Amino acid sequence: MDRVMVLLMGFISIMIINNLVLTKFLGICPFLGVSGRLDMAFGMGCAVTFVVTLSGTLTWLIDHLILRPYGLQVMQYVSFILVIAGAVQLVEMYVRKFFPSLYESFGIFLPLITTNCAILGLCLFINLWDVDNLAEAVVLSVGAGLGFTLAICIMAGIRENLLLADVPTCLKGAPITLITAGLLTLAFMGFAGMVR
Amino acid sequence: MRKKVQYFLQESWLLLVATILFGAVLATLDAAWRPRIEQNEIDKFNRLAGAMLTDAVRFDMAAEGLPVTGDKGRIIATDIKKGLDAGGNPVGWAFIAEGPGFADRIRLVVAVDASFERLRGFGVLFSNETPGFGDKMKESEFRDQFVGVPATGLELSKTGDRSVIDNNIVAITGATVTSEAVVDVLNRFMARVRDQMKEKGLI
Amino acid sequence: MANASGVELSKTFTAGLWQENPVLRLLLGMCPTLAVTAAVKPALTMGFSVIFVLVCSNIVVSLMRNLLKSHLRILMFTLTIATFVTIADLFLKAYLPEMSETLGPYIPLIIVNCIIICRAEACASQNGLVVSIVDAVGMGLGFTITLCVLAGVRELLATGMFAGHAIMPRAFVPWAAMGLPVGAFITLGLILALVNQITKKQA
Numbered sequence: 187m188d189r190v191m192v193l194l195m196g197f198i199s200i201m202i203i204n205n206l207v208l209t210k211f212l213g214i215c216p217f218l219g220v221s222g223r224l225d226m227a228f229g230m231g232c233a234v235t236f237v238v239t240l241s242g243t244l245t246w247l248i249d250h251l252i253l254r255p256y257g258l259q260v261m262q263y264v265s266f267i268l269v270i271a272g273a274v275q276l277v278e279m280y281v282r283k284f285f286p287s288l289y290e291s292f293g294i295f296l297p298l299i300t301t302n303c304a305i306l307g308l309c310l311f312i313n314l315w316d317v318d319n320l321a322e323a324v325v326l327s328v329g330a331g332l333g334f335t336l337a338i339c340i341m342a343g344i345r346e347n348l349l350l351a352d353v354p355t356c357l358k359g360a361p362i363t364l365i366t367a368g369l370l371t372l373a374f375m376g377f378a379g380m381v382r
Numbered sequence: 383m384r385k386k387v388q389y390f391l392q393e394s395w396l397l398l399v400a401t402i403l404f405g406a407v408l409a410t411l412d413a414a415w416r417p418r419i420e421q422n423e424i425d426k427f428n429r430l431a432g433a434m435l436t437d438a439v440r441f442d443m444a445a446e447g448l449p450v451t452g453d454k455g456r457i458i459a460t461d462i463k464k465g466l467d468a469g470g471n472p473v474g475w476a477f478i479a480e481g482p483g484f485a486d487r488i489r490l491v492v493a494v495d496a497s498f499e500r501l502r503g504f505g506v507l508f509s510n511e512t513p514g515f516g517d518k519m520k521e522s523e524f525r526d527q528f529v530g531v532p533a534t535g536l537e538l539s540k541t542g543d544r545s546v547i548d549n550n551i552v553a554i555t556g557a558t559v560t561s562e563a564v565v566d567v568l569n570r571f572m573a574r575v576r577d578q579m580k581e582k583g584l585i
Numbered sequence: 586m587a588n589a590s591g592v593e594l595s596k597t598f599t600a601g602l603w604q605e606n607p608v609l610r611l612l613l614g615m616c617p618t619l620a621v622t623a624a625v626k627p628a629l630t631m632g633f634s635v636i637f638v639l640v641c642s643n644i645v646v647s648l649m650r651n652l653l654k655s656h657l658r659i660l661m662f663t664l665t666i667a668t669f670v671t672i673a674d675l676f677l678k679a680y681l682p683e684m685s686e687t688l689g690p691y692i693p694l695i696i697v698n699c700i701i702i703c704r705a706e707a708c709a710s711q712n713g714l715v716v717s718i719v720d721a722v723g724m725g726l727g728f729t730i731t732l733c734v735l736a737g738v739r740e741l742l743a744t745g746m747f748a749g750h751a752i753m754p755r756a757f758v759p760w761a762a763m764g765l766p767v768g769a770f771i772t773l774g775l776i777l778a779l780v781n782q783i784t785k786k787q788a
Contacts, residue, residue, distance in 0.1 A: 263671050264671060268663070268667075271663055356778045364770045371765075371766040
């Protein structure tokens with residue numbers, strides 16, 4: 187029961203309190219780019235969640251089963267990014283085969299998930315935080331993906347309403363999105379210290 | 383089968399060559415710089431510990447990988463270093479303690495006197511606390527009140543006199559969680575380390 | 586590829602600084618821009634690391650541009666960039682350990698920095714060595730200057746210091762929020778708005 191509590195706390199911590207987008211500045215590029223519409227944002231969020239869960243688990247396994255025992259830690263970044271690129275390729279092939287209409291609507295964004303800082307960032311954070319069991323790595327990965335989805339959907343909702351507001355021309359697009367994101371971070375800061 | 387292998391090699395020979403080349407470069411640089419990187423870690427520890435154990439000229443390893451039950455029930459292994467003065471006499475002990483803070487983990491270098499009766503202070507190796515609030519734990523105003531306190535049972539209170547050296551620690555205004563975290567980490571590690579060092583006959 | 590003339594080279598160079606500034610106009614590489622600009626020194630370190638990785642990866646990609654197979658090229662770019670980022674990371678850990686600690690995981694995140702892979706794809710894989718190098722230096726400098734401007738504003742307002750030297754008068758009350766994520770987002774948003782306003786007036 188204790189283990190489950192620890193995992194649950196870790197899950198809530200990374201999804202809300204240490205939200206990757208709003209507190210660690212990861213995944214900003216798709217956050218700005220894809221958050222225009224709620225359905226696209228949700229789709230992107232789901233794809234990222236899937237990829238990040240896969241990558242987080244695989245990179246943890248590779249790090250603990252291959253790199254650390256043989257002292258190959260210098261190859262960490264190279265192997266991590268190759269695993270992520272492979273995972274994205276896998277997801278792309280799967281989506282193209284089984285959900286062709288979804289694949290069409292995604293367009294360029296699916297392969298772009300490889301350069302999403304959030305995925306490599308999460309793999310690196312799992313390494314930095316010395317996560318020592320697989321269950322925690324999986325839970326953190328899923329939580330991170332869901333946190334990203336949460337942030338991007340909130341932003342999409344706000345942006346859809348911003349279209350109706352009278353935004354000054356120089357602020358239209360990226361600037362107002364960034365300022366809104368800043369206010370969102372302020373709101374999410376209220377969660378800090380909830381779980382230690 | 384042969385044709386498949388041939389096709390495979392034809393398409394990816396550049397990738398394979400590049401992988402081997404880059405791997406060799408990385409391995410060489412790693413071998414060249416690894417000793418320096420490790421020395422940097424040791425230097426940082428010595429610098430922080432030396433700031434508190436001022437008469438120590440060098441630090442020797444006294445006990446390696448002492449297990450301490452940290453937060454979430456996880457076992458953290460910490461090395462105990464003995465600070466020796468110019469004559470080779472022990473002036474104190476230093477070790478790394480860590481635990482969860484408000485925002486991220488906190489890693490401290492803790493220095494205690496030779497008999498493990500009193501704390502000589504702590505230095506911050508790593509923290510990511512809120513600037514202007516929890517970050518004040520790095521400042522001497524907060525840290526000085528730990529110098530000379532008994533090495534057991536520290537208690538936190540929100541108000542009080544920082545200049546009185548006893549086991550009562552006054553929290554940082556507006557940063558109760560961080561102050562609590564520091565006191566927690568110190569209590570937990572000092573208790574466990576002292577017990578194990580007594581078992582090993584070091585004190 | 587014919588040798589580019591001096592005028593074209595200087596145009597490529599200045600494009601990276603202003604018209605096609607990677608952060609302000611192309612909106613690439615936002616993650617490190619927001620993350621490391623709390624102070625000027627980490628921003629400078631990040632900027633120079635990115636210049637190093639950009640130049641090296643552009644050189645390598647440009648040298649092997651005729652050997653690349655189209656469907657493996659992204660993998661090759663990624664491998665090259667990852668290798669040079671590992672080199673930069675090892676170098677920082679060995680020779681600038683405090684900066685390495687401050688920057689933390691954001692140095693390896695240079696691998697997925699869109700700027701580098703976009704320049705490799707858009708410029709280095711199609712142009713000669715000299716053009717690629719000039720493009721890399723221009724983009725890298727544009728990125729570094731933007732980072733320093735943002736960091737300068739944030740550090741000045743958050744701590745009253747610039748690169749560790751106190752600038753603001755004693756009466757200045759530090760605006761701690763500038764050191765937090767909210768300050769990063771809002772400052773960058775306002776700078777982008779300013780740039781939009783300036784370029785619209787020029788257009």
